[in-house]
Amino acid sequence: MTGAVLSRPVVHAPERPLLPVVGAATEVPLVPSGTARYVNLDTAASTPALVAVADRVAxxxxLYASVHRxxxxxxxxxxxxxxxxxxTVARFVGARADDVCVLTRNTTDSLNLLAACVPDGERVLVLDCEHHADLLPWQRRGGTTVLSTGxxxxxxxxxxxxxxxxxRYALVAVTGASNVTGEALPPADVVELAHAAGARVVVDGAQLVPHRRFSLAASGADYIALSGHKLYAPYGTGALVGRRDWLDAAPAHLAGGxxxxEVTVEETxxxxxxxxxxxxxxxxxxxxxxxxxxxxxxALPAEALAAHESALRARLEVGLDALPGVRRLRIWPDSTTPTGVVSFTVEGADPGLVAAVLSAEHGVGVRDGRFCAHPLLARLGVPEGALRASVGVATTAADVDRLLDGLAAFLAGGPATSYTxxxxRWQPADDPRPPAGLAGADLGAVARGAGCGGAAR
Structure with missing residues (x-):
């Protein structure tokens, strides 16, 4: 293992967080013994709260009370x-003066809201590389064409x-950045094609806005959906921002106070x-x-976030490519400037087992499974799933190296203990680690709650 680690090409990457997050110093128990600082390389699933966010909520x-009435x-x-x-949210995504910002629960809620607002009889065009949040609402409403990704x-x-x-389509739904590879189609090109054909564009911004600057006005896109829990604000709020007319004409998303x-017994x-x-x-x-x-x-300098993540991604890619049997996934070899999301496979190894070993033995959190993008994983030739590492504002070069060293150890000698x-879900057969201990939570319950091998938006 040592030789593999020392021979790994080194790419300069940030040694300090770009912004502080809550829980950055959290220690987790290891198998068979000891503890380590938790390395969170699963930010594509959910981000920790920024310290500034937690302070603002506190x-x-x-001052909390009922609102509006x-x-x-x-x-x-x-x-x-x-x-x-x-x-503030509208301004963050470059909303135009006549755009509207609906505060929702998350991206899934936002896209389901918009799906109900598309006028009856109109058709929607979506790619098969989308996260389920930007695929299932359109499938369910009907009148949808799912286009094969080239x-x-x-x-x-x-x-x-x-x-x-x-x-003829009324709407094109497209990811702003893939939750599997971080890649995206050039938004300006998509908007130009759609608008020339009389169609609107909605951008699934769940994996975009935490990583890159985006502007509705500058891009020409008609709508963007986003989630707070992907944006360092895991407090249950997302947003749909965009053109008003469909939103004003559609039935209420959630009928209530x-x-x-005005409400009478006859009408509302x-x-x-x-x-x-x-x-x-x-x-x-x-x-x-x-x-x-x-x-x-x-408030960050214009290119600071992109530069931070690009350097970390480069270090991660070079390190993965130096490990035997590790293959990175790509949708488009000619795509440029992907975000800090990298998925990969380890030859001959179950992704769930590798993720369990990285967690239990090295204190490194990555995602395994199909990432709520089943059609895309099938297209990429890994219908059984893969591994995903994703960086964020608090990730450092040392965090990336912890993952690479853990993978090198696994490749050199396999797991250090037995798993079942x-x-x-894969877990150590004889797990000496204590249960989570928070409000009665236990590790078994966490495993039983596993869903699609991805994360909801």
Missing amino acids: EALP GADYLSQVSTALYESARD GTVTATLRALAAALAAD GAVH RWAAAPHRHEGGSPNVLGAVALAAACDALA VRDG
């Missing part, structure tokens, strides 16, 4: 915090242009968007958290 919590002082303060957060960016854009020329102007007069789609008591603290994250990322499958 400040807002004593209270005459008391704290209600007015909470209402101002909530509506100010909406404006082997290159050029081929995929040609296929998109041909599909738009062959049929706050979404109406609905409010305009965004309130039309925000029935019930809103998640004020989630909105505050999301806005704080947007402010923190927006319990409830569909």
Whole structure:
């Protein structure tokens, strides 16, 4: 193992976090003994909270009260915090003056909302490389064409242009960055093709906005959906931002208080968007958290985030390529400037076992499975799943090296202890580590809760 690690080509990468996050110094127990600082290379699933976000929520919590209808002082303060957060999120994604920002639970909620707003009889075009959050809502509504992803960016854009020329579509749904490889089609090209054919564009921004600057106004895209839990604000709020007309004409996303102007026993007069789609008591603290994250990322120098992640990705790619039997996944060999999400396979090894070994023996968290992108994993020739490492604002070169060293150790000698499958997940056969211990949680319950081998948006 030592020789493999020492012979690995070294690519310079940041040695310090770009922004501090909660839990960065968390120690986790190892097998067979000892502890190590937890290395979180699973930020594509969910990010930790920024320290600035947690501090802002702590400040807002004593001021929390009901919003929009209270005459008391704290209600007015909470209402101002909530509506100010909406404006901050809209500004963060470069919303135009007449765009609307609906605060939702997450990207999945946002895309399901938009799917219900597409006018009846209109068709939607989506690629088969999408996360399930940007595939299933369109499949369910009907009138959807799922376009096969080409082997290159050029081929995929040609296929998109041909599909738009062959049929009429109201909307093109496209990922801003793949949650499997970090790659994306050039947004300007997609928007140009769609708009020339009379179609709108929605960008699944879950894996884009935490990693790159984005502007609706500059890109010309019509909508963007995002999640706070991918954006260092894991407090249960996301957003759909974009053109107003469909949102004002559609049925309320969640019928209830706050979404109406007037109700009688015979009929209801609905409010305009965004309130039309925000029935019930809103998640004020989630909105505050999301806005704080947007402010923190927006305050970074223009290219700082991209440079931080690009250097870490380069170090990770070079290190993976130097390990025998490790193969990185790519959608398009001609794609450029991917985000810090890298998926790979280890020849002859179950991805779940490798992930379990990295966690139990090295304190490194990666994702294994099919990443809620089953059609894409099948297209990439790994329908059984793969491994994914993803970096973020708190990732350092030392974190990447911990993963590479753990993989080198696995390749050199296999697991240091025996493992077994319990409830569909690999675990140490005789696990001496204590249960999680928080509110009665236990590691077995975590394993039993495993879903699609990815993460919800």
